[in-house]
Amino acid sequence: MILRAILAGLLSLGVIVALGWAVLERPAPVENLPERVASAMPESGVEHPITAVLLNFRSYDTLLEIAVLLLAVVVALALREAQPDRPEQMGLDNPLLRSVMAWLLPLILVVAGFLLWAGSYQPGGAFQAGSVLAAAGVLLRLAGAHLGWLDNAALLRAGLALGLLTFIGIGMVVMLPGVPFLTYPEAHAGTLILAIELTLTLSIGLTLLSLFRLNPPYADDPDDARTQGGPKP
């Protein structure tokens, strides 16, 4: 056991040294990609370079990443369905928490909307806005609020799929004039990117929230772990 730990330690040390060496010895890049991005910005339809890279220049990567997110939920759904028990109602039913939530929730939604909108001219965008939305959902769940429509499987799946489906759909529709996949016409690039981001925000938020909700109940409730170990105190 100790020998294994020592070996693992040596291995990690070796990797760290090699990585450090590789970073220090790094040659200066010949290719200046940020410059290329800057010169192509006027054609991108947005004003912020990161959004332009994520949703225009390298939108194919983003499309596949959204597919990975959706895939994660599909696998979680599959594993959850294989377990006999249903997700339990959870959370503290605390009036104070509820009233704080009533204050916080609109604020969170406004922040999410702002982040989404801000993405076109400063850091922000669908991923950040989606995470904030998901955080609102997690808070609601922790506060014991019951979101009935999330238990509607068909509705939930439609919401999860909306972002990727819109993305692929727009990518295909813009091909009609005979240009490659995901080539937005310059005049409408901004609008199309906003439409994609809007649906992505919703789907990303739902994805993250679903991953949280699909956790088996025993992990939700610390009391469960105690009762399984022995008799209740």
Place this chain on the structure above:
Amino acid sequence: MIGLWSVPLLFALPLSLGILSLLVVPAWRPRLIFIGLPLLVAASLDVLAGLATIGPHVYRLGDWAAPLGINLVVDGLAVGMILMTTLVTSLCALYAWVYLRDHPTSTTFFWPLLWFLWAGMNGIWLAEEIFNLYVGLEVMGLAAVGMVALRATPQALAAAMRYLLAALLGSLAYLLGVALLYGAYGTLSMAGLQEVAANNATTQVALALIILGLLLKTALFPLHAWLPPAHGGALTPVSALLSALVIKASFYILLRFWLVLGPEITPEFTAQFLGVLGAGAVFYGGWMAWRQHHLKQLVAYSTVAQIGYLFLFFPLVTNTGPEAQRLAWDGTLMMLIAHALAKAALFLSAGNLILAVGSPQISHLVGISRFRPMSLFSFGLAGVSLMGLPPSGGFTAKWLLLHSAILSGQWWWLIVLFLGGLLSAAYIFKVFRMSFREGPQIDRSVTPPLTLDVTALILASAAILIGLTAHLPLHWLRLGSVFGVS
């Protein structure tokens, strides 16, 4: 523009069908294959036609040029892999359509995962960019892990978890390498890297990380431990897909890296080391396969062994003559394709035999030759290719590798090829010996549906046929690679 629609359809269509299969009513989920398969076959053939008419070309996504945007590469190697994937996945999907009727709990999510897996694989075959390859690996890998977990037994979940951890570690090592290369050269495009990459410390460390990560994902001995439980324990069509195609994707990326950076940068030592690991895989996998008592575990260990042959490519191609290199390239790709066809056939027919006797034990196959000759025939045909007997694809591949080894004066790889073939024969005949023996255990068997037998037989026949017509695919596969000129 040729391939304007067919190239993106290769990944966009499976993705859309994956989403659709989540949204439609359960009865319609399997039926989507009757929309998807013809369209994907047509798209694959159209891409081949594009290659035939204008030769190797790139597809510019979003109409942005390479270092800024993402390009897809349509060359002989990519198209060959796409056609192989279309053939094997279509037949496995047809098989699953019938097979899963007995597994109602697994059907709900099998179909979305299958479509996503297909999209991920096609994404990898087409990718020209090292980061795009990473994203493709993630799509494919996560779908594959989900499919292993579908059975939802404790063993299946443990195998899936182990697979997930191995795959994640592999991806992370790969991603670190990609980050180093991007930091050093400022480009992610393979064509760009080929121009600017030099032999220095950063490139060496990055390549070491990338190779290590991909070896783990390909399950090359001694990093193979996750493979037998994952491939052997999954549902039969899943096992076939994983063993035939999924592990090939990470090997394919290694091959692409070698084409771009390898010849100048790979030291002789690394190439020989990879060959030695391959030899280890052939011996260890073959030996372990022979020792298994469960039929599908035997087939899974056979995959561990067969992966080894692919890695003989590196020593045969490093610092050898052009003729030896071309033979090594041809032999390795023939081995890859023949193994994909034969292994899918072997898993499917093994699944049929298991359905027939109702037990995964090899010892329960006693007397089955009398009842299920067709399942056994497919198993045997696939076995012929794995053993490397003429006129199969496996034979052609070994013949080409053998010539390459002789030409380059590396006689020691001949031993690997010969002994490996003997070991394969040992474990294939272990199954046959049992099935031809007369015994009291079984006096009747369940008859699996005809579709199951037919799909396995088509795959097994394809593994033989590709050996007879090897010059044609090999000619196409060379297009656009450094070996294409001859």
